[in-house]
Amino acid sequence: MKPFHRGELAVQERAGLSERARAVSAAIMTEIPAVAADFLTEQPVLFIGAADSSGYVWSSLLTGEPGFITVSGPSSLSVAATLSAGDPLHRTLAEPARLGMIALQPGTRRRMRMNGTARPTDGGLEIRLEQIYANCPKYIQKREPHWQPATPGDPREGGALTGEDITLVENTDTFFIATADTAGNADASHRGGDPGFLKALSPHHLRWPDYVGNSMFNTFGNLEVNPRAGLLIPDWTTGTLLHLTGRAAVDWDPDHAAALPGAQRVVDFTVERLIRVDHASPLRWSAPQFSRFNPPTR
Template identity: 50%
Template sequence: MNARSDHSAAVPAVPAAPAASGEELVRHRAGFARAGYAGPTRYRRMPAVAAQFLTAQPMLVVGAADAEGRVWAGLLTGRPGFLQAEPAGGSPDDDAPDTVAIQARPVPGDPLAEVLAAPAEVGSIAVEPARRRRMRMNGRATPTDAGLRLTLAQVFSNCPKYIQTRDFTFAQPPAAGTVTALRGSALTMGQQLDIGTADTFFIATADRGGQPDASHRGGNPGFVRVLGPDRILFPDYRGNAMFSTLGNLQENPAAGLLFVDWETGTTLQLTGTARTDWDPAHIAEVPGAERLVEFTVLQVVELRGAHPLRWTEPGYSRFNPPAA
């Protein structure tokens, strides 16, 4: 790994607030501005069908900012049932839960382990690759004896078009103290290769108020382009015009990326800054792109064999544009 000190990585200050939200500004620039439209509906409580979906999932991606304002995306895993929606007010007859009990915490070495050892604002996304479904949940996480408790502020689903189908199994969990953590301030050649052949990754961002969000990105292998040891480029494909991620980047450039090795349980976490490239000439060079996002790496954490969750070979989404 690169020998430069991790502590030298500084996150730019959040810019002054514009008159409109970042989502509104991006939506307008992308040509989706409509009178009276304020974006997709976000709920504070979870519908019953969403609670059932959550219970069946073996993983949750979470995003949060550390004490220096760097945003990270991390992975929580467990056998189905480790995520449980809890009724509002504690009434078993209430079918609109407003909290989620999570029987897991970040593994040792994950940058979010220290962050989530105390109450923290988080964004999260649960994805079901086998059925191409996903749900995002943002709120405040507090540690519990069993893991975490997420008090919901926003619940919403969004476009599933670029999810690759996979089924999951579980391997033997890694023994305590056996997970190797590699840290640095730039990508190794091996990490660059892993990113350049990935078909899926997750991105965490935060708005100007510090509320994080986590989202999914997918495409054919090669859709993420490594421009160097500290620069990554990826396309923003046509979705449902939510623009939560790009809206946050309009307000706050800090971002975190998570790549998962579906065969080994290794995770690769990057934190840095991102900007949206609207240049038509650049966009025209990438099939299917409507915008481009350039990510600058500030810190890297690779946790080898960190999770027992395993996934089968992918069935690529028919919506994926060609990668080159």
């Protein structure tokens, strides 16, 4: 994979940040630095994204005791974890799949993004990485995890948000978004802000502000060529996971962005399918310490 595909280049140019993007592209590596290897072995969770066999893009997570992620080669990882049968990416990861990943440590506000190809192994995945890079710590809320094993509930599938789902959406301070380019190369990214930054305008329509980022526009670049996207909205206190898949569109109208504090652009997301699994994750997290970079919400 080259540092940027045509969708990313087009968005960088439209935003007037092509030179900045070229400068920061030097951070994209093909081999795992030693400091990154140490960071990965400390993590109890890995956030992921991929497209399923029908082209729907989903976001999910893998969990394990620290050490469940290990560096198995200069550009490869072993992950000793699997997804439950109710997870939307369970079948996808039973075969080789293009996978986007983000390892995020809320307690230290560190994160690392990785993209590559995952192949199933006995009890986990072997992943060959093609892009590895760190991201800035903006908009990450500080949290500390602890384990509370629980039995995942039966997955609830639907085509629209319920009132319970909308409450989770509008109280969240963090979600994850997965996208893919036309070749299926997937990317997973983090979005954070004060509670209320993610809005449910209807059971089918979500909106959020796009804040200042790293200028690479990996997510927007994928959406430029493929509007399908998947959101993962976790309930940090119960382990419940809300998976949404649909289509996302970037609104470049400066007047619309001006209505949302801190917004450079606005993103609209249309829900097509959802899967909610109560108590899906064994991780529970402490109350957040909000990032000082979060713009206010109205």
